[in-house]
Amino acid sequence: MKAPGKLYIAGEYAVVEKGTPSIIVALNQFITVNIEKSNDYGSIVSKQYSENSIYWKRIDNKIIFDNRDNPFHYILAAINIVETYAQSISKKLVTYHLKVDSELDNSDGKKYGLGSSAAVTVATVKALCQLYDINVSKDELFKLSAIAHLDVQGNGSLGDIAASVYGGWIAYEAFDREWLKQMRSQMSIKDLINHKWPFLRIEPLTPPKNLKLLIGWTGSPASTSQLVDKVSSEKSNKEAEYQSFIQDSKACIKRMISGFYNESLETIQKEIIVNRKLLHKLCNITNVIIETPSLKKLCDIAIKNGGAAKSSGAGGGDCGIAIVNSDNNDIQKILNEWENNQIKQLNLDIHKNQF
Known part of the structure; x- marks a missing residue:
């Protein structure tokens, strides 16, 4: 199985x-x-x-x-x-x-x-x-x-x-x-x-036909449970700011979901950038490093070349993602720059929906 x-x-x-x-x-x-x-x-x-x-x-x-x-x-x-x-x-x-x-x-x-x-x-x-x-x-x-x-x-x-x-x-x-x-x-x-x-x-969710997902691995494994524990222990010190982060994230993801329903790659990319900024806000609230220097480099390269990018999951290492237009001629440029910065592309496809 x-x-x-x-x-x-x-x-x-x-x-x-x-x-x-x-x-x-x-x-x-x-x-x-x-x-x-x-x-x-x-x-x-x-x-x-x-x-x-x-x-x-x-x-x-x-x-x-x-x-x-x-x-x-x-x-x-x-x-x-x-x-x-x-x-x-x-x-x-x-x-x-x-x-x-x-x-x-x-x-x-x-x-x-x-x-x-x-x-x-x-x-x-x-x-x-x-x-x-x-x-x-x-x-x-x-x-x-x-x-x-x-x-x-x-x-x-x-x-x-x-x-x-x-x-x-x-x-x-x-x-x-x-x-x-x-x-x-x-x-x-x-x-x-x-x-x-x-x-x-x-x-x-059904992604827009022109949505292309790029996955980059920084080579630094991270522990999800430990990072979640750190955020959980720190958030109580700034409860109001943390609740603001939760509400902002909720609104961002709902807008992004509407991007899937409306087949709007532009909406999805815009909210990916918003979500990245919200994770930066969480870093400041909790003093937990989510976007490492390697992940920042991964994101900056993709954004410079017309994509939208952020860390994926708990961060602290592991993977980052870039959402790009499949018609974008700069995709190979992103991958080449990733490679030059020791970021490994994980050439994976989406596992089909089983609902």
Whole structure:
């Protein structure tokens, strides 16, 4: 079972607040999870991290690991959530070998910032649902994966989960995480994934035909959860300014979404520039570096050559994006200047919409 990686186009950081919109795109690079039944012991193996493969046994329907220290927390959380759900609908638990293959990291294991933890969570949930013969809708797949991912990361909007589940370009608004936290102790997993989640909104977007997305990687991996934690801890010191940022971001993304509906590349590009400025404002509020010098260079090169550009996701390194007109003769100029400044183009396509 495969799940695609993602990139945030706009609305980062603000999207962690419930009901605040963002725009995300799924990409045609995947994490693949394969499961094969086993009669004795189980295993979790990844080609990328073979030295960290782990083995487990099942004792009284619980998974017991031989390794105390392992890097597969998201996979383990996905296993726990799906198997809890499987038992609630009277499925018999089995033992299996689970293999992971990732296209979302480069050859030496560095992350590109394409949402590998979300993709591996979604792919694992899909594979386990297939193993246990559980038919799940996209909405149910999102909810199971979101619960598992949140159990590990503890923060974030879960927009990357939505991108991996639904594919294509999407507008995403986060659900109320405090509500989910309370409901976890009051409702079964079965009831929870059938329940309407407050503020959650996911809808497909169709980009204008002349929109071209360029993706540049700065070579500096960043930790989303740590950056989100830093912003969260600093925002309380300047609550009024932070709330102003949230409202401005909400208005910006709504205008950008209207650009998709109206097939207006000009509107989308204009709001990309606005969103970049809003992230600069957030930097000043929280003293968290989102746009590194390399990301600034990436953006400045694209803007100088007729595009609109900004950091993508948590920033602090990783990727930046440029939205350009596909008829623009300066696209190659942008790519050449990126290369001259040690910015690697990730030549990725959009993973088709699966709504």
